Amino acid sequence: MVTVIVSVLIMILLSLLRVNVVLAILVAGITAGIMSGLNLNDSLELLVEGMGGQAETALSYILLGVFAMMIGYSGITGVLVSSLLHVLKGKRGFLIMTIAAAACLSQNAIPVHIAFIPILIPPMLKIFDEMNVDRRAVASALTFGLKAPYVMIPVGFGYIFHETMSEEMISNGMNMPLDNIWKAMLIPGSGMIVGLFVAVFITYRKPRTLNKSIDKAIDPSNFEVEQAPSFGLKQILTLVAIVGALIIQILLDSLIFGALSGIILMFALKVVPFRHGDDMVNDGVKLMGMIAFVMLIASGFSNVLTETGAVDEMVEKAVSVSGGANVATAAIMLLVGLIVTMGIGTSFGTIPILAALFVPFCLSIGYSPLATTALIGTAAAMGDAGSPASDSTLGPTSGLNADGRHHHIWDTCVPTFIHYNIPLFLFGLIATIVL
Template sequence: MAWAVVVSVLVMTILSLLRVNVIIAIIAAGLTAGLMNGQSLTGSLDLLISGMGNQASVALSYILLGAFAVAISYSGITSLLVNYLLKVLKDKRTMIVFVIAFVASLSQNVIPVHIAFIPILIPPLLKLFDQMKLDRRAVAAALTFGLKAPYVMLPVGFGLIFHETIKKAMESNGVEVNIGAISQSLLLPGAGMIVGLFIAVLISYRKRREPKMADTDFDLNEEFKQETSGSFNRKHIWTIVAILVTLFIQAVWSNLVIAALAGIVLMFIFRVVPYRKGDQVVNDGIGMMGFIAFVMLVAAGYANVLTETESVSALVENSSGYIGDNQAFIAFILLLVGLVVTMGIGSSFATVPILAALFVPICVSAGFSPMATAALIGTAGALGDAGSPASDSTLGPTSGLNADGRHNHIWDTCVPTFLHYNIPLFLFGWAAALIL
């Protein structure tokens, strides 16, 4: 059914905004999409479950990264970091948010570790954020910007993968374009995200905010308060070695599971964490990251329902019959479709091939240039990634900011990032399609 995607995404969004658990909301959306496409309830559930395996490695890597983050906190090195930042950045709340945005940007291009740094860097800083009365929504906006804007604008690291995905998808549908042209076409949409970052940090979330009460009893450091003299020691050196090895493995082999596992093993080999604490490290890692891992699994299942029932192609084909030959209106509708689809699937990279197959024929018949077509596909793929409850661009920041149970995934991450990035992305992407 043509409108199954729209209705199911609305179901997921409304339930999430009503504070229904995200996992339940995504399952409800998947079942809704299946039922609207003629599947039985059990058939819809089978499609959802069969697709969950597509993100199994990501879910496992999240849990292992959580365990690694707990092991790092046990070394006491995070306490040194927080104490240092308290001295250097005291009362410089805006500065620390922009520093976090810069570090996050490096994770996409210079050191392509994607979200791997978040559960390691952010949880130790939560106490600092609370002392500074820093609005964590600003930090969420900074992290999502760093996870998203660099790959949209720059053909390096994950950005090169994203731009090559657009190139291959367009060429497979009969339109030739080079990486340079794609990069130029996405500069303007990416500039929209820069505007969104400045609005979030300097206007929307600049005021001091009292720390929330914890929603859970989990405390990252409660079980791992290491007795240290407050000075740099041998365990800190071995901890840095383990972190560097983890980052190196992720950068070279792009495998988060092996990278996180190597870091954990090294922490035990170097005796930074005693062997008898092994079960506790893993259990606390699951406590911190397990929920995020399960969201990724269920989101993959929902994407499988949309794919197997061909809901996306039905939506675009149905919409194309009403958009006429007005380029401004066509671009608006295509971007709107991209927003809805990516909100549901939660991945820019996975959405691009689907959208390209549907967008290219429409763009060619409407007279859009290859660069304008690339701008539409790239922007439509990126739309919804920020703000989607199922996207790693929002799940990653939440995994770090909610380590102490004081950060709500929907209202403190998804809603702020949706407002500050999807709106300017839409407007700037629309302008790029009409200008190029």
């Protein structure tokens, strides 16, 4: 139990001290291995072995970065930015809520997950700066859209999340049909809606002016729009490539094939000259390479925690001291989920771990299926928002930091942790009591 808590706290502490998140996760993973009885070499070996678990995701993010740079090259984002600037200039709240709505669509209606962020957000940075928008509010809006829909709605990624919960609960002895999961998750998910409104209209409502220093590794001129371009054949062909990539992704259920088909179409339709291929790939790697490698190292950390048995031991001990069906028990179980998900970095990967031990315990103390679902779903969702290793935070940072002026930990992770984990915890407790 101590191993998980200490290693996750080390990761969080180092990240808050502005140590690079890759180094923070690496140190936390090795620490977890050593505390579990492994030597230094074995700990590192276990971490490296686990990195392959997210190889597909990392490759898809790199290809999406390349595709995003090609779309920016086409000029279509310039048309979008100019139109938004004309319509939404001065309407800060409406702009941010529109971004939140677009992010929601990426989970359910058009399941592209974070793929839209490096395409849509970098060209909008100029708008944010002109309107003095606090980018922390935008990060909160994006994370809300990447998370809340799959928590509450069983469509797209939400279907996977709800189906996983239903299957794991049934396999562990509790009958919970898929079409009933949303009833249990509606209350916890409503807490995230409250958190979104607090972040956008209270906490980060005031104008914020960023300093002019930028990360020279990324050329900000790639994302600036000097004048409104015309919408012509090149932009139409770009839309064809985007739609084609989306269709391939949905048909093959693969971000990799979706992004790769989009890249091929951009070359085939001559939107991007083949001679610029190297530049597009280099800029795409600069844009998304960091997030891809963080996902790899986070997978390694997760492997250390699970293979050494540290996570199972933590959940078992927490359950054994919880007692009967009361608020304190529910609170302990939710906090366990928060710590585990912060370390593993994915709600989807946490569900099987929690269900295996939470379901038998909840059956023994008399929790209803709906209350148990609320506990497992909320415990798994907590920590995804705010985790340095989660794509719910890495995705927003990849877009908002395109000009090097948005810090992953202090501008994305801390705001999303505060505004979503706290209401998830409180509303999760309420759900456990009333269901």
